[in-house]
Each structure stands twice: as C-alpha cells, then as structure tokens.
Amino acid sequence: MIWQQVINGISIGGVYALIAVGYSLVYSVLNFSNFAHGEVLMVGAYMGFYALSALHLPFFIAVGLAVVVGGLMAVALEKVGYRPLRLRHAPTLYFMISAMGLSIFLQNFTIVTIGPNFRTYPDIFPTHPIMFGALAVGYLDLVIFVITAISLGLMTWFICGTRLGSAIQAAAYNMRVAGLMGINPELVVSIVFFLAGASAGVGGVMFGMKYTVYPWMGNLTIKAFIAAVVGGLGSLPGAVVGAFVLGITETFAAAFVSSAFRDLFSFALMILIIVIRPGGLMGVVATEKA
Amino acid sequence: MGLLRIRNMTKNFGGVKAVDSFNCNVQEGRTQAIIGPNGAGKTTIFNLITGIYKPSEGEIEFDGKTITGHAPHQIARQGIARTFQNIRLFPDFSVLENIQAADHLRSSYSLFHGFLPTPLRRRQEQASRAHALELLHLVGLEQRFGERARNLPYGHQRRLEIARALALEPKILLLDEPAAGMNPEETQGLMVLIQQIKDQFHLTILLIEHHMELVMGLCDFITVIDFGKEIAEGTPEQIQANPQVIQAYLGVEE
Amino acid sequence: MFVYLQGIITLICINLLAVLGLSLLTGFTGSFNFGQAGFLAIGAYVAALCTMKLHAPFVVSLLAGMLASGLVSIPLGYPTLKLKGDYFAIATLGFAEAIRLLVENLEKVTGGSRGIPSIPPLTTLTILLPVTLACIWLVRNYVSSRHGRSCVAVREDEIAAQAIAVDVFKYKQVSFFVNGLLAGLAGGFLAHYVGFIQPSMFGMAKSTELIVMVIFGGMHSVTGAVVAAIILTGLPEILRAAAAWRLVMYGIAVVFIMVVRPEGLMGSWELTFASLRSLCLSCKAFARRLYGRCFHGIA
Numbered sequence A: 001m002i003w004q005q006v007i008n009g010i011s012i013g014g015v016y017a018l019i020a021v022g023y024s025l026v027y028s029v030l031n032f033s034n035f036a037h038g039e040v041l042m043v044g045a046y047m048g049f050y051a052l053s054a055l056h057l058p059f060f061i062a063v064g065l066a067v068v069v070g071g072l073m074a075v076a077l078e079k080v081g082y083r084p085l086r087l088r089h090a091p092t093l094y095f096m097i098s099a100m101g102l103s104i105f106l107q108n109f110t111i112v113t114i115g116p117n118f119r120t121y122p123d124i125f126p127t128h129p130i131m132f133g134a135l136a137v138g139y140l141d142l143v144i145f146v147i148t149a150i151s152l153g154l155m156t157w158f159i160c161g162t163r164l165g166s167a168i169q170a171a172a173y174n175m176r177v178a179g180l181m182g183i184n185p186e187l188v189v190s191i192v193f194f195l196a197g198a199s200a201g202v203g204g205v206m207f208g209m210k211y212t213v214y215p216w217m218g219n220l221t222i223k224a225f226i227a228a229v230v231g232g233l234g235s236l237p238g239a240v241v242g243a244f245v246l247g248i249t250e251t252f253a254a255a256f257v258s259s260a261f262r263d264l265f266s267f268a269l270m271i272l273i274i275v276i277r278p279g280g281l282m283g284v285v286a287t288e289k290a
Numbered sequence B: 001m002g003l004l005r006i007r008n009m010t011k012n013f014g015g016v017k018a019v020d021s022f023n024c025n026v027q028e029g030r031t032q033a034i035i036g037p038n039g040a041g042k043t044t045i046f047n048l049i050t051g052i053y054k055p056s057e058g059e060i061e062f063d064g065k066t067i068t069g070h071a072p073h074q075i076a077r078q079g080i081a082r083t084f085q086n087i088r089l090f091p092d093f094s095v096l097e098n099i100q101a102a103d104h105l106r107s108s109y110s111l112f113h114g115f116l117p118t119p120l121r122r123r124q125e126q127a128s129r130a131h132a133l134e135l136l137h138l139v140g141l142e143q144r145f146g147e148r149a150r151n152l153p154y155g156h157q158r159r160l161e162i163a164r165a166l167a168l169e170p171k172i173l174l175l176d177e178p179a180a181g182m183n184p185e186e187t188q189g190l191m192v193l194i195q196q197i198k199d200q201f202h203l204t205i206l207l208i209e210h211h212m213e214l215v216m217g218l219c220d221f222i223t224v225i226d227f228g229k230e231i232a233e234g235t236p237e238q239i240q241a242n243p244q245v246i247q248a249y250l251g252v253e254e
Numbered sequence C: 001m002f003v004y005l006q007g008i009i010t011l012i013c014i015n016l017l018a019v020l021g022l023s024l025l026t027g028f029t030g031s032f033n034f035g036q037a038g039f040l041a042i043g044a045y046v047a048a049l050c051t052m053k054l055h056a057p058f059v060v061s062l063l064a065g066m067l068a069s070g071l072v073s074i075p076l077g078y079p080t081l082k083l084k085g086d087y088f089a090i091a092t093l094g095f096a097e098a099i100r101l102l103v104e105n106l107e108k109v110t111g112g113s114r115g116i117p118s119i120p121p122l123t124t125l126t127i128l129l130p131v132t133l134a135c136i137w138l139v140r141n142y143v144s145s146r147h148g149r150s151c152v153a154v155r156e157d158e159i160a161a162q163a164i165a166v167d168v169f170k171y172k173q174v175s176f177f178v179n180g181l182l183a184g185l186a187g188g189f190l191a192h193y194v195g196f197i198q199p200s201m202f203g204m205a206k207s208t209e210l211i212v213m214v215i216f217g218g219m220h221s222v223t224g225a226v227v228a229a230i231i232l233t234g235l236p237e238i239l240r241a242a243a244a245w246r247l248v249m250y251g252i253a254v255v256f257i258m259v260v261r262p263e264g265l266m267g268s269w270e271l272t273f274a275s276l277r278s279l280c281l282s283c284k285a286f287a288r289r290l291y292g293r294c295f296h297g298i299a
Helices: A002-032 A037-053 A059-089 A093-115 A138-162 A163-173 A175-180 A185-210 A213-231 A236-256 A259-276 B042-049 B072-078 B094-099 B111-115 B119-138 B152-165 B184-201 B210-217 B238-243 B241-250 C002-028 C036-053 C058-080 C085-105 C125-141 C148-155 C158-163 C168-194 C204-217 C223-238 C242-260 C274-297
Strands: A130-132 A136-137 B002-013 B016-027 B032-034 B057-062 B079-081 B171-176 B204-210 B219-227 B229-234
Touching: A002 A037, A002 A059, A002 A136, A002 A138, A002 A163, A002 A185, A002 A213, A002 A236, A037 A059, A037 A185, A037 A213, A037 B171, A059 A093, A059 A185, A059 B002, A059 B042, A059 C242, A093 A213, A093 C085, A093 C148, A093 C242, A130 B016, A130 B184, A130 C058, A136 B171, A138 A163, A138 A185, A138 C036, A163 A175, A163 A185, A175 A185, A185 A213, A213 A236, A213 A259, A213 C085, A236 A259, A236 C148, A259 B210, A259 C085, B002 B079, B002 B204, B016 B032, B016 B057, B016 B204, B016 B219, B016 B229, B032 B042, B032 B210, B042 B171, B042 B204, B072 C158, B072 C274, B079 B152, B094 B119, B094 B238, B094 C148, B111 B119, B111 C125, B152 B171, B152 B184, B171 B219, B184 B210, B204 B210, B210 B238, B219 B241, B219 C085, B219 C204, B229 B238, B238 B241, C002 C036, C002 C125, C002 C148, C002 C168, C002 C223, C036 C058, C036 C085, C036 C158, C036 C168, C036 C204, C058 C085, C058 C168, C085 C204, C125 C148, C125 C168, C148 C158, C148 C168, C158 C168, C204 C223
Parallel strands: B032 B204, B032 B219, B079 B171, B171 B204
Antiparallel strands: A130 A136, B002 B016, B002 B057, B219 B229
C-alpha cells in the first residue's frame, strides 16, 4: 500500500519536475515567474490527446509533436507578451501581469472553442502491472518515469554539455554581460523558452495519460512554482528535487489524511519552506545588486 | 572619536570574499573617500554600512551605537543617507515628490492622519513641501519641481538624488560615484555643491569616486582598497606618493 | 428599469470596494495579489454566518467579515511579503484556492459546495452607496498622503525606498491589511445582496475580473480603478450574451495593455479640483484653436 503511494508520488513528481524545470529555467535567465507556463502544458496535453485519439499516431510521434508544439508555442508567447516588456526594461510586476493575461486568454479560449469537458487519453499501454520481485509497478507509471528521466537527462546534457547550454548559463548569471561577450540575448531567450515549452509539452502528455485533460490544467503552474520554491528558486537541480519531494509528500498527505486537502497541503508546504528556509532545500539565496 | 567606525568587516558571497577584514574610521566633519580599482569592493562596503547586506564578520558603529545587522530603513533613520552608483530615483514621481518621499522629519503624521484630511496633516504637508523646494533651490532644480524624475537630464538626476538624501537631515552622507558620467565642467559644479552642503548642513561626507581631481580636491582623508582589503590610508599627498597605491592602480613599472 | 439600474449600481459598488483594496495593494504598493476572491469569500462567509447563525445585526456582520478578512492577511503576509514579489503572488493564488477548498470541505459550517442559501437581502443602496463613497474618499486621502508616497516608493524601487528610511515591509503589510478589510466588506455586502453564496462564486474568474479592473483603469490612479469598475461591471451586464468570450477578451486586453499602455486608462491621473480645472483649461484651449483654424480656413 505504501509502496503504491511512493510510485504515485514519483510519477506525479516526474510531471512536476518537467514543468518546474522549465519554469526555473525561465526564472533563472529572465528573473520572472512565467505564470503562463502551465498553459503550454495544457496545449501539449491536448495536442497529445488529438494525436492519439483522432489521428491515431504512434505514441512517440504524439510525444514528439507535443514537444515541438509546446516549444514553439512558448516561444510565440514570449514574443507576443514578454519581449516588448523586456525591451522596455519594464518592472517585474508587468511581466507577471502579462503572463496572467496570456494564461487567462489561453484557458478561456480553450473553454470556449474546444469545450470544458474532461478528456481521457485512450489506453495505449497495457493496464496490468509489472512485477519487480514482490512489488507491482504500473506499466504506465514506468513509461512516465522513463520518459521523464530521458527528458531531464537530455536537458541536463544540453545545458551542461553544449556550448549553447553554456551560453544560457552565462546569460542566466548576467544577461547584459553575456550580451557583451557576443552571446545573442534574443537567441538565448528563444532557446530557453523553447526548452521550457518542450518539457512542459511532454509533462502535459504524461499528466494527460495518467489523469485527464481539461482546459484549466495550467493551474499546475502553482505546483511547479511550489516545487521550485521547495527546491530553491533559481536552481535547476533544485526544481527537480523539489518536484519529487512535493510529489511524494503530497501523495502521502492525500492518501493518509484526505485527498481533498492535497492542494491545501502543497500550499502549506510552500509556506513552511518560506518561513523556515526561504532558500529552499538547495539553499539558493538571491540577492539583488544594489 | 570616529562618527563611523568599521572594524574587521568581512563579507563572503558564496566562495568569494568581497570585503576582507576592512577597517575604517570616519571622523566627524571630514570629507573622506574610498578609492580603488573596479571590483575592489567599494560599493559592497557602502551596502554593508547601509544595511543592504549583513557582514559575515566584523562590526559597524555609528555615532557610538552598533548598527551591524540593522535593517536598512532603521540605519537611514539613524542619520546615514546615500546616493547610488546607478541613480535610483523614483521614476514615476515628480522631482518634488522624490524629495518629499524622503522627508520623514517634517511630515511624520501617523496612519490615522493618512486617512483623514486633518489640520495637522495639512500643516506638515506644507512644511515638507516648503522644505523640499528649499532643497531643490539649493541644487538648482526648483524650476523643474513638477517634472517627472525620469525626464530629467542625467546631471540633474544626480543632483536630485543628492537633494533627496539631504531631506533625511543626515549626519553623514555616502556618495557612490557622484561624478560618474560627468564632464569636467559638471564635475566642478558638483565639487562646489558638495562643499556647499557640507558647510551648510555640517555634514560628514564619505564618497566613492574615480575622478581623481574631485577626490584630491575635496577630501581630507583617503582610504585605498583593493580586493576588499585596505592597502593604504592617509591624506591626499600621502596617498599620491604611496608606492602600493600606484602599483594597485597603475601596475608596477618594469 | 429602475430596479435593474439599482442592481447594476449595487454590483458596481461591491466590485468597487474590492477593486479599491486591490488598487492600493497591487497598483500603488506594487504587490501582485492574485487571490482577491479568497478575501471576498472570507468576508462573505463570516458575514453570512453571523447574520444567520448568530442573528447579529447587519452592521456587526459586516464588521466581522471585514475584520476576519483583514486579520487573515497578517499571518499570510508575514512570511511572504518579506520576499520577492513572485512569492507573494503565488502565495495569494494558493491562498484563494485554499480558502475555496476549505469552504467546500467544511460542510457542516459552510454548506460545502451547495453553499449558504437564503441570506436576508440586507444590502441596500442607502447603506452601500455612502459606504462606498466614504471608502473611496478614505483611500484617496491615504494615497495622497505621505504614507501613499511611501507605498509608491516601495513600488518603484524597494532599495531606494529603504535608503530613505521607508519601512518597506510595514507598508506592504498595511496595504495588505487594508485590502483585506475592503475585500471583506465587499464580500459581506455581496452575500447579503445575492442572497446565497457558493464556493464557485469565489474562484479564479472572480480574482481575475478584479485584477483586470485595476489594470484596465490604471494601477496608479484611484479614479482609474473607479472608472474601470464602473465600465467593466456595467458592460458585461449589458453584453450578457457574450459571457463566455468575456474572459477571453480580458486576457487579450491585459496583454495588450501591458505591451502598449501599462499605465492603463488613467495612468497616474487623479480626479481632483486642480486636475479638473487644468483639464477644462486644456479643453478650452483646444476648442479655441479648432475654432480659429475653422474660421481661418473659411476666410
């Protein structure tokens, strides 16, 4: 029984990790919280849903589609809603408001056009569990875990192992100086958003497969933020750690206390971390240069 | 007896020692400068004094009281005012409002008066407005009192920032590169202004500067730092002759 | 017709109270509050319960709702206002969700998702209108006082504000508390006007509506908030057919405003005698020029 909850926790933690990493990436480079991030997840989920149920595409093509669409959409959102503000050096507050606007638009556009009904993914994978010794792991959960691990691995490789990734890290540290060093800030921003959108797209498909698809899925952004805070806002490994911690503890709270209070628990966890250790588990301290 | 005394102040950022066992005494009534190459830690020292950063080690004493670890607004209230390297005015406020925002001595009415138009409030607002106009007159900006601060030319913005700092009626004024970006004429004007306000308000001045004419022309005492440590201290003549200073700034001649 | 108009004005006033608080907190002090609906909910439920279970007089219920909402802001604000704005924004978002969840699940007290029905319709314009006008007056005074200046300083540049001895944390707390009071009051009035309350009334859509009003009208102007509340409450009532698309339009409008004119409709313009006079003068000057040009053109 406990084991099943751990599996569930890791499963949802993986989805959270995919969203949180994208969120943290944008935060560390551009220093603002992209509240519209969740909507990319939603689009990815719907994309995957249609690819699988209407177009009957093979699974990996569907995931690939969600990745590409998610990435492109994130870049498009950036150009429309954030770039003009960036060029004007607008205060962070304006970015948050613009993000909110994008989020509202996308959520409600989906409600009005596609409809507010919940959709479920078709059953692609066998529903019987796989046995590891005496422990049963759902086939679906295993798939989710593997895909999450691969996605995070690819992202890590890209950011730590390639030149472009180093450019992003430099920009995350100091955008202006990186620009002076010959790094094209527009390109960096576009790539960052593409990566964030791509991982959100995958996350959306994973979430849709395990649970359901609905227009206000984007509210998972809150979970992404909480995960990032728990791990340490601005730290990418922190986002992953925080996501799994959140996923597991939240699942346990839901199972052994009350499922209705799952979200309440996550919120309380965030407040707790903020009070006890604002830098998160990885201890990130963000100071503003005076 | 120093007005501002800094003892063995160290500041670590992760693995970097930005300020290393820094010691400094600022005597009351002096005009003192902290100079050093870029990245030496000068602005960090200002930020430590004004409470934006907390020192990792060491102590800061102002007017006989310890201010180490106090909140920035409390330190400002004690009588330490500052300007910033990258001018931090309130862009949306008018020139006048920028100054009034800092005047807590003339307008100090409580929240209660904030919600209701009482006579006390009206009187204090008038006093603060008059005081602000006085300060603007001092820096030559009183004609532009209604303009948005962000529309002022650069040199005027710097003057406004100084006037705003003066509104606090401080005992010591910390100026962070006040002459940055100024041509020789403007720098001269600034030097005259600094001397003027020092005399008029009996201020102690501590400044960070790269313009050597200003430093040598205005200051009684200079502290030189490099890599977060002080490497020399003394009068302008002593500093100009100091070989370590020359080495730090200009490199050693082969 | 008259009753219909009364209804719209009532709704406008209720929204206005909530928007006033938001204008102060988000507009003037710069702390982005995503979850205003949560405070409305607290005010509404506490006031309704006081009237129905404790049989308290209307004024007492309203005060109880106000205070409950205001007091909640204290523990919520304490850890979150010390940190960057992002934390506060998410905390308020989470808070609104948490309140909705709590309300839905404490069925014995709050009636769960069915809510509290049959609340006596005690909200009348004779009480609401003067209270609303008084609140507008009080907030206007606050904003034009030295405290208002300190709030704006906090918004514009926290570090500079601290350097001029402004206690940034305190001012954020005060704005948050006042916002709580006003939203709680709005909630109390709302409960006793609509006659029933349900958690679904206090969701993201409501928070969004209110924030959009502040953005639309101009975050730096109380007059703007008032005008926006009037327009954006009245308009949907008239255009009721397009309800579903309303939020879609809001989303586009918000992004558009941020990109094109973040100051909103009014910018920092406030309705005062001085500003009215200067508006009249510039209108006269414009008219005179137009008149001159017409006649010169003809002659």
